Amino acid sequence: MSFGPHLLLATLEGLVTSAVLALMALGLSLVFGVMRVVNVAHGEFFMLGAVVAWWVASIVGGHPAVGFLAALVVSPLVVAAVAFAAERLVLRRLSYEPEATIVATIGLLYIIQQLALTFYGPEARPVEAPFSIRVTLPWFGYSGYKLFVIAVAALLVVATWLMLTRTRAGLLMRATQYDRETAQAFAIPVDRVYAGVFALGAGLAAIAAVLIVPIQQAHYLMGLDPLLLSFIVVIIGGLGSLRGTVLAAVLIGLSDGIISVFFSPTLAKMLATLLVALVLVFRPQGLFGTAPR
Amino acid sequence: MTDIGSKGARRAGGLTRRGALKGMGAAAGLALGPGFVRYAQAQSSEPIRIGFQAHRTGIGAAYGRWYERVTEAAVARINEEGGINGRPVEIVVEDDGTDPARGAEVVEKFANQHKTDIVYGTLFSHVVTGSAPAAGELKMPYYVVSEGYHVASGRLNRWVVQPGITDVRSQVTSVAPWISGNLGKKVTMIYPDYAFGHDHRDFFEPAIAAQGGEVIAKVPIPPTESSFTRYFPQIPSETEVIYHVMVGPAVLTFVKEMGDFFGSGGPALFGFIDSLEAVALSSPGLEFLEGSHFWEGMARYAQPDMPDYERAYREAVGIDDSGASLDDPKDVSTAAHMFGCWETLYVIKAAMEMADYKGPDDRAKVIEATEAMSGFDAGINHPQGAKRFNGKLHQCFGHQNISLVENSALKVVHRTSIEDGLYEPEADYTAQPF
Numbered sequence: 135m136s137f138g139p140h141l142l143l144a145t146l147e148g149l150v151t152s153a154v155l156a157l158m159a160l161g162l163s164l165v166f167g168v169m170r171v172v173n174v175a176h177g178e179f180f181m182l183g184a185v186v187a188w189w190v191a192s193i194v195g196g197h198p199a200v201g202f203l204a205a206l207v208v209s210p211l212v213v214a215a216v217a218f219a220a221e222r223l224v225l226r227r228l229s230y231e232p233e234a235t236i237v238a239t240i241g242l243l244y245i246i247q248q249l250a251l252t253f254y255g256p257e258a259r260p261v262e263a264p265f266s267i268r269v270t271l272p273w274f275g276y277s278g279y280k281l282f283v284i285a286v287a288a289l290l291v292v293a294t295w296l297m298l299t300r301t302r303a304g305l306l307m308r309a310t311q312y313d314r315e316t317a318q319a320f321a322i323p324v325d326r327v328y329a330g331v332f333a334l335g336a337g338l339a340a341i342a343a344v345l346i347v348p349i350q351q352a353h354y355l356m357g358l359d360p361l362l363l364s365f366i367v368v369i370i371g372g373l374g375s376l377r378g379t380v381l382a383a384v385l386i387g388l389s390d391g392i393i394s395v396f397f398s399p400t401l402a403k404m405l406a407t408l409l410v411a412l413v414l415v416f417r418p419q420g421l422f423g424t425a426p427r
Numbered sequence: 428m429t430d431i432g433s434k435g436a437r438r439a440g441g442l443t444r445r446g447a448l449k450g451m452g453a454a455a456g457l458a459l460g461p462g463f464v465r466y467a468q469a470q471s472s473e474p475i476r477i478g479f480q481a482h483r484t485g486i487g488a489a490y491g492r493w494y495e496r497v498t499e500a501a502v503a504r505i506n507e508e509g510g511i512n513g514r515p516v517e518i519v520v521e522d523d524g525t526d527p528a529r530g531a532e533v534v535e536k537f538a539n540q541h542k543t544d545i546v547y548g549t550l551f552s553h554v555v556t557g558s559a560p561a562a563g564e565l566k567m568p569y570y571v572v573s574e575g576y577h578v579a580s581g582r583l584n585r586w587v588v589q590p591g592i593t594d595v596r597s598q599v600t601s602v603a604p605w606i607s608g609n610l611g612k613k614v615t616m617i618y619p620d621y622a623f624g625h626d627h628r629d630f631f632e633p634a635i636a637a638q639g640g641e642v643i644a645k646v647p648i649p650p651t652e653s654s655f656t657r658y659f660p661q662i663p664s665e666t667e668v669i670y671h672v673m674v675g676p677a678v679l680t681f682v683k684e685m686g687d688f689f690g691s692g693g694p695a696l697f698g699f700i701d702s703l704e705a706v707a708l709s710s711p712g713l714e715f716l717e718g719s720h721f722w723e724g725m726a727r728y729a730q731p732d733m734p735d736y737e738r739a740y741r742e743a744v745g746i747d748d749s750g751a752s753l754d755d756p757k758d759v760s761t762a763a764h765m766f767g768c769w770e771t772l773y774v775i776k777a778a779m780e781m782a783d784y785k786g787p788d789d790r791a792k793v794i795e796a797t798e799a800m801s802g803f804d805a806g807i808n809h810p811q812g813a814k815r816f817n818g819k820l821h822q823c824f825g826h827q828n829i830s831l832v833e834n835s836a837l838k839v840v841h842r843t844s845i846e847d848g849l850y851e852p853e854a855d856y857t858a859q860p861f
Contacts, residue, residue: 140660147657198711248484256488260679262711268687274659277687350653351679355486359653395657399649 139273140395148391150280150349153287154342156383158360159367160294160376161338167374168311168331171225171235175242176339177361179213182246183340184261184352185254186212191261199264202348209344210337216246217336221329230328243357250354263348283345290341291380298376307331311374366406370413372423382421474517475510475779477502477772478537480548480558485525486674487551489705493761494548494572495520497768500744511776512784519543527557534561534569544787545570547771550764552577552622559583566861568793570775572767574598574724576626579822581854585861588797588821590814591771592724592764593848595626601827601848602697602722603634605841610695610720611667612640617658618672620647627672627699630850642670653677656684662694672699679703679712686715695719700727700830700837704761707751709835716832720840723828725811726750727762728837740769740810749836766811773808774800791861797821798857815845819855824848 162176186209191201220242228234267278298304309317310327318324342360343352350356367386371378386406393402413420479498482491502516510516519541523530530549537543545568549555552575559577562569563584571578571589576596578589606614614635618624624647632642646661655677662669673681681702685693696719708716726733727750729741744765745753752758774797781799782792798818805813814825824845830837 143660144657147654151654251484251488256484256492257705258677258679260710260712268690270690275687275690276656277684349680349683350677356653359651391657395660399652399657 136273139271141392142271143274143276144392144395145388146276146280146391147395148388149284150387151390152384152387153284154346155360155363155367155387156291156380157287157342157345158339159364159371159379159383160291161335161342162364163368163371163374163376163379164307164338165332165335166368167376168307169225169230169328170232171230171332172232172239173332173335174236174239174361175220175246176239176335176364177357177359178243178246178250179217179336179357180339180343180360181250181352181354181357182216183209183213183343184347184350184356185250185354186340187344187347188259188261188352189254198262202261202264202344205261205347206341206344210340213340214333214337218329218333221332225332226325226328247354247357254352254354256354258351258353260351261347277349279348283349286345287342290338294338295376303330363406366410368420369410370421372420375420375422378420378422472514474515475512475784476517476519476541476543477775478534478541478543478546478548479518479520480523480530480533480537480546480554481520482525482550482554483520483522485523487525487554490550490761490764491522491525493705493765494550494768497744497765498548498772501769501772504743505772505776511779516776523549523554523558525551525554527553530554530558531561534558534567535565538565538567542787544784545775545790545793547571547775548768549573552626555587556583556622559587562586566790568790568797570771572764572771574764574767575623576630577622579817579820579852579854581820581856583821585821585856585859586794588794589771590774590797590800590803590816590821590823591769592767592823593814593825593827594822595623596630596850597822597824597848598699598722598724598827599627599631600634600850601843602829603631603640604638604847605829605843606668606670606697607635607638607640610697612638613643613665613667614640614670615644615646615662615666615668615694616642616670617646617648617662619650619674621650623674624648624672627670631670648673650674653680654684655681656688659685659688666694668695668697669693670697671702673702679706679710682716683712686712698722700724700763704763705759707757707759708832708837713835717835719832721830721832721837722763723830723837723839724763725766726828726830726837726839727760730839734805736805736807737810739807740766744769770803770809770811770814774803794861813845815849817852819857820852821856 158180162173165171165173187205190205190208194201194204224238225235228238263279269276269278298307306322306327309322310324314324367382368379371382390402393405481495482488498518502518506515521533521536523533534546537546546562547570549571550573552573555571555573556577563586567586569587571587572592574592574594576594577583578587579594616628618627628645635642644661644663646658648658698721700721700723729748746760747753750760750762778793778796781796782789784793800816802815803809812826814823816823826845827843828839829841831840
């Protein structure tokens with residue numbers, strides 16, 4: 135394959151990775167930014183989203199698009215509800231102490247993963263894509279659904295952005311993130327904002343999972359890889375900085391796609407990890423993060 | 428952030444000595460508990476205990492579940508027929524997490540805690556390779572159902588035997604003539620980049636070269652990969668056959684993305700069913716496989732000319748005509764591999780009876796008895812077919828099936844002879860001391 139089409143393929147693949155990563159890392163970043171909680175169980179919310187999507191799609195009959203759309207609505211709600219419950223029952227009781235919440239979310243990770251293994255099983259199960267259009271290019275074919283994923287993820291990132299900057303709920307979240315005590319002094323229900331943010335973060339991971347599950351199948355171990363990549367993205371972008379997170383997701387996704395097509399996927403992972411190390415050494419607050427006050 | 432941290436530190440200081448002691452006591456109780464359940468002394472009616480190292484969790488879990496079901500079915504049948512030497516057989520299951528380090532721990536646990544007579548089980552080659560040294564050190568017979576070349580290569584030790592399933596080298600050697608004769612001579616290989624895939628790479632290349640064919644490109648894929656499109660540009664356009672052997676949960680993605688990439692105009696496909704064990708062929712996205720061929724150790728779908736003993740075996744392990752569980756048609760079996768558990772247990776029975784096994788002191792005798800075997804006849808004890816056993820290699824040789832995907836089902840179109848899969852032996856375990 136000549137250079138041009140090769141690069142096109144690499145870019146498309148990179149954009150799909152970016153799209154999913156952006157949604158997922160956005161959730162992680164939001165939770166850290168507002169709550170100062172490093173949510174190690176974030177990948178399991180992603181997995182849970184995929185498993186619920188499979189479950190919904192297999193119950194709803196008819197055209198695959200019906201099942202998919204139902205999953206796109208139900209799955210994030212279910213996962214957000216699980217996250218909400220976890221926040222109320224676990225994180226709040228730990229007073230959101232950083233060390234305690236890390237250990238608690240690690241525990242949550244194993245609980246969710248093993249419950250999925252017990253009740254869903256060890257198989258990788260597919261959800262049928264809402265449509266199967268193969269885009270035929272002169273050099274290779276490409277899945278039309280993957281292009282759809284890129285578009286939907288971009289829309290959702292913009293929607294989250296608007297929600298945070300233009301709505302009252304977003305304002306409350308930003309105020310809580312900026313200064314928890316002062317926000318509380320201004321009668322912002324910080325406690326409820328925390329629960330909402332944790333549920334929203336998990337919901338974003340679940341949406342990413344529903345989008346990816348027609349490409350990658352639901353499997354109980356699927357949360358680990360995206361979790362690591364999300365951490366990479368969030369660290370590079372700056373913990374808590376949403377703009378940084380989205381840009382870093384695009385950067386990591388594209389470089390991952392392009393480097394793995396032209397060189398090797400292992401090299402892509404190595405470079406991403408190296409970038410994290412460099413960022414941590416030279417700019418610990420991340421590319422777009424602000425230094426802690 | 429710092430003030431929150433110091434609050435946490437204060438709270439951690441509140442741990443009392445009494446609380447800590449209670450916790451430690453409980454943990455010690457948990458760790459020791461199962462070890463006390465043990466027979467007071469060996470008696471002739473005491474069950475023979477077989478430690479079953481199972482992939483209950485981890486990437487091998489789908490295989491592990493079916494290995495466990497087949498093991499249960501075989502043991503039930505063995506016990507109905509009077510057990511081994513008149514003693515009932517009892518299976519002790521431990522999860523190896525499809526992890527080599529855990530696998531070695533499990534072998535030690537069987538030897539020291541459960542006091543099993545032998546250890547058996549497990550599929551993934553890295554777990555076997557990781558567990559074999561422990562079996563050797565503990566002088567514990569270790570019967571594996573793993574199909575990697577690691578046993579026959581001589582890299583393991585005298586305590587490891589694979590009598591119930593053929594190895595990858597034998598499998599690829601026996602299918603190479605059919606591939607070059609029916610599909611094409613210019614082959615691109617796509618395989619996972621670890622031991623199992625390397626066995627395919629190392630042995631298929633000379634095997635196809637011997638048939639006048641050629642491997643024109645090799646595409647290794649890291650085992651944790653979840654997206655494959657990025658690898659397809661490495662497939663040269665003059666490729667006639669894509670030889671694919673992928674394992675793990677991402678295989679459906681692999682096939683779908685290959686379908687998107689090539690459409691209907693791509694090269695012929697030859698795959699190892701390892702990719703799609705426990706996956707229904709009617710799954711969305713697999714339409715692309717229609718008309719392609721697969722290696723199958725044992726046929727997943729009931730074939731019209733199936734012998735009676737094969738039918739009886741399928742009934743005993745609880746699979747329907749399409750190879751799915753009788754209880755749940757969505758629960759597809761790992762039919763191409765799991766027969767190895769059934770057959771291995773019957774080899775263990777035969778070896779223990781030949782050795783007149785009385786207790787752990789006779790473990791070496793069981794290995795010697797196995798080494799003395801030369802083959803197994805097809806029948807209900809060996810439903811996959813007749814096998815030849817090489818005692819020096821600790822490895823059996825058998826027939827392989829090549830199946831065509833037709834109407835989302837697998838139809839066996841060719842069955843290789845045992846001779847097709849023979850190769851020059853590289854090892855002699857019988858020369859090693861116990």
